[in-house]
Amino acid sequence: MDFEPERYLDTQAQPGLSMPFNLDAEQSVLGAVLLDAECLSVVAEVLPRAEYFYAVNNQLIYGAMLEMYTLGQPVDFVTVLEKLRESPDFDQEQGRVYLVQLAQLVPSVSSVETYARIVRDKYEIRTLMQAVRGILEEASAGTEESSLLLDSAEQRIYEIRQGKQVEGLKPIREILLETYDRLDLLNSPDRDKYRGIPTGIGLLDSTITGLNRSDLIVLAARPGVGKTSFGLNIARHASVVSKRRVAFFSLEMSREQLASRLLSTEASVEGTKLRSGDLNDDEWTRIIEAGDILGKAELYFDDAPGITVPQMKAKVRRLKNVDLVIVDYLQLMSGGKKTDNRVNEISDITRNLKIMAKELDVPVIAMSQLRRPTERSKDHRPGLSELRDSGSIEQDADIVIFLHREAYNAASEGGEVTEDMDTSAAQIIVAKNRHGATIDIDVHWQAEYMRFTSREVVRYE
Numbered sequence: 312m313d314f315e316p317e318r319y320l321d322t323q324a325q326p327g328l329s330m331p332f333n334l335d336a337e338q339s340v341l342g343a344v345l346l347d348a349e350c351l352s353v354v355a356e357v358l359p360r361a362e363y364f365y366a367v368n369n370q371l372i373y374g375a376m377l378e379m380y381t382l383g384q385p386v387d388f389v390t391v392l393e394k395l396r397e398s399p400d401f402d403q404e405q406g407r408v409y410l411v412q413l414a415q416l417v418p419s420v421s422s423v424e425t426y427a428r429i430v431r432d433k434y435e436i437r438t439l440m441q442a443v444r445g446i447l448e449e450a451s452a453g454t455e456e457s458s459l460l461l462d463s464a465e466q467r468i469y470e471i472r473q474g475k476q477v478e479g480l481k482p483i484r485e486i487l488l489e490t491y492d493r494l495d496l497l498n499s500p501d502r503d504k505y506r507g508i509p510t511g512i513g514l515l516d517s518t519i520t521g522l523n524r525s526d527l528i529v530l531a532a533r534p535g536v537g538k539t540s541f542g543l544n545i546a547r548h549a550s551v552v553s554k555r556r557v558a559f560f561s562l563e564m565s566r567e568q569l570a571s572r573l574l575s576t577e578a579s580v581e582g583t584k585l586r587s588g589d590l591n592d593d594e595w596t597r598i599i600e601a602g603d604i605l606g607k608a609e610l611y612f613d614d615a616p617g618i619t620v621p622q623m624k625a626k627v628r629r630l631k632n633v634d635l636v637i638v639d640y641l642q643l644m645s646g647g648k649k650t651d652n653r654v655n656e657i658s659d660i661t662r663n664l665k666i667m668a669k670e671l672d673v674p675v676i677a678m679s680q681l682r683r684p685t686e687r688s689k690d691h692r693p694g695l696s697e698l699r700d701s702g703s704i705e706q707d708a709d710i711v712i713f714l715h716r717e718a719y720n721a722a723s724e725g726g727e728v729t730e731d732m733d734t735s736a737a738q739i740i741v742a743k744n745r746h747g748a749t750i751d752i753d754v755h756w757q758a759e760y761m762r763f764t765s766r767e768v769v770r771y772e
Contacts, residue, residue: 331436332365336429341372342417343426345410348386350423355380357427363434368409371401388414442467465625508555508635508674511548512765514752518741519710522549522635522674527665529704531679532714533693537737538678539564540761541714542637543572545676550608555634557610558627562643566612572761577601581759617645620663624671633673638664640678641704658703665707679704695742711743716756737763
C-alpha cells in the first residue's frame with residue numbers, strides 16, 4: 312500500500328498560512344532510527360520533542376521512539392510497530408507499510424544529524440509564524456495596552472531564540488579550558504570587568520565575591536530597617552564607582568522619591584531638607600555637584616506597579632548590556648497567572664527571577680519583606696524561616712542577606728530601647744551563601760543620609 316502524504320499532514324495549520332516543512336527529511340530521520348537505533352542519541356538532542364515533526368503520523372512514530380528510548384527499551388521495526396498498535400490514532404494497515412517504506416527511503420544513515428537539523432529548522436520557522444499570528448490576534452483584539460503587547464511580543468520571540476541556543480552536554484576538558492580562560496581574565500589588567508560587581512561594603516564583597524553573574528541574591532529585612540536604602544547604596548556604587556549599567560525596578564516608591572534619596576546620599580544632605588526644600592547655599596552647591604555625578608551614571612529606574620517577570624525581562628533586554636538588576640520588592644510583584652494561592656505565586660516569581668538571572672547572565676537582587684518571628688528571640692535577629700510568603704525564596708536564592716538594626720527592631724516590636732543601644736549600629740547577616748561562608752558584618756547606618764557604610768569607613772572619616 313502506497314503512503315498517502317495528505318493523510319498524515321497537519322490539516323489544522325494556521326488558516327491562510329502555508330506552513331513550511333520537509334517531508335523527506337522527516338521520513339529520513341525516522342527511517343535512519345529504524346535502521347540503526349544508535350542514531351537516537353544524536354537525533355534526540357536535536358529533536359527533543361515529537362512536535363518538531365509536521366506530519367501527524369511522523370509525530371506519532373517519533374513520540375513512540377522517544378518514549379521507548381527513555382525507558383531503555385530496544386527500538387527497531389518490530390518493537391516500534393508493537394508500541395504504535397497501543398495508540399488508537401495509528402492506522403494499523405497503512406502504518407505497517409509506512410514503517411517499511413521509511414527504512415527504504417533513507418539516503419544515508421550517517422547523515423541523520425543533517426536531516427534532523429532540517430526538521431528542526433522548519434519547526435522553528437513554523438513556530439515563528441505562529442508567534443507572529445498570535446501577536447496579530449492580540450493586537451487586533453484591542454484589549455491590551457501597547458506596552459503590554461510589546462512585552463508579550465518580545466517574550467514570544469525571545470523564547471524561540473532561547474530554544475535555538477540550547478547546548479548539549481560538554482566534556483570536562485572543554486569546560487576546564489573555559490575555566491582557565493576565565494581565570495586568566497580575572498588576573499588580567501582588566502580583571503575588574505570580569506569579577507563580581509562590588510557592593511561598596513568590603514567585607515561583604517570578600518565573603519560573597521561580589522555580585523556574580525546569574526546569581527539571585529535576596530536582600531531581606533523587616534519594614535523600615537532600610538532595605539530600599541541599602542539597595543540604592545548598591546545601585547549607586549555599581550553605577551557611579553564601578554561604571555556598570557544598573558536597572559532598578561521599584562514597585563513601592565516612585566522614581567522621583569528614589570532620585571531624591573540618591574541625592575541625599577551622594578550630597579550628604581539630610582533627606583528631610585530635600586523634602587522640605589529648606590536648603591542653604593552650601594547644601595545647594597553639594598546637591599548640584601551630586602546631580603552632576605549621578606547624571607553621568609548608567610542607572611535606570613522603572614516604577615511600574617505589579618510588574619511581572621516576563622515584563623521585567625523584556626525591559627532589561629530592551630535596555631541592552633545591563634550588568635545588574637535590582638527589584639524592590641518581591642512581595643509586590645505579580646505572578647502573571649490567576650491564582651488564589653499567594654505562596655504558589657511567590658514560588659513561581661522567585662523561580663522565574665532565578666531563570667531570568669541565568670538567561671540574561673546578570674546578578675539579580677530581589678528585596679523581600681520578613682514576617683514577624685513566631686518566637687521572639689532576645690536580640691530580634693531575623694532568620695531564614697521568616698522569609699515572607701514562601702520557603703522557595705530561600706531555596707531559589709544563591710545568596711540570602713538580612714539587614715538587622717537591633718535598636719530599631721526593639722522599638723518597633725514593643726521592646727525596650729536601652730541607653731547603651733547604638734541607634735546607628737547595623738548588621739549585614741549573610742544567612743545563605745552558595746559561594747562560601749555565612750557571616751555577620753557590622754556596619755554603620757547614617758539615617759540622615761539614608762546610607763549604610765563599613766565600620767572601617769566611619770573610623771577613617
